[in-house]
Amino acid sequence: EIVLTQSPGTLSLSPGERATLSCRASQSVSSTYLAWYQQKPGQAPRLLIYGASSRATGIPDRFSGSGSGTDFTLTISRLEPEDFVVYYCQQYGSSPPGYTFGQGTKLEI
């Protein structure tokens, strides 16, 4: 079973700063199946990044993803006030099939 560990649990920054969020897997995962989501209160998770580094449709270019193997990173280059919410990494596979989630990183002002 793959375990995803996100760090830090909470990240305190200010608007305009750069945020770096980490997602570490307990074993190597395919970059193809590594995604990042943003979740605002009361809303469904919104896909930001898929395939570890591809931005989803409509996502601003201040969001970027990188990494491979067991270490993945979500970077927000210049924080906007609406970015201070929760972020999850997700891995899904076909062998065995299933989804694994990190515990989330809360970005706070």
Place this chain on the structure above:
Amino acid sequence: QLQLQESGPGLVKPSETLSLTCTVSGGSISSSTYYWGWIRQPPGKGLEWIGSIFHSGSTYYNPSLKSRVTISVDTSRNQFSLRLSSVTAADTAVYYCAVAELWGQGALVTVSS
């Protein structure tokens, strides 16, 4: 484009069975090479994968829920469904259906008498 929509009762009594359906539009369940899945999120908590099904009917469940979960697929209706038996208050959550990175909007299910 492909869209998923959850439907089902928003209130279930303790010890009863929770039933939800995910309707897929904009594409065929049978054409996907991915497993179709159910995920849930209790209020104020993180995301938990429940189980997944392939269009052939092959299933894979979260071991922690396996004894209570049944996921089925109806390719003629382009739907797949979740049944969770013997529910308790701990099963109160928003339930999402998903395929790869595409999710439905979620359905809140409250377990209460």
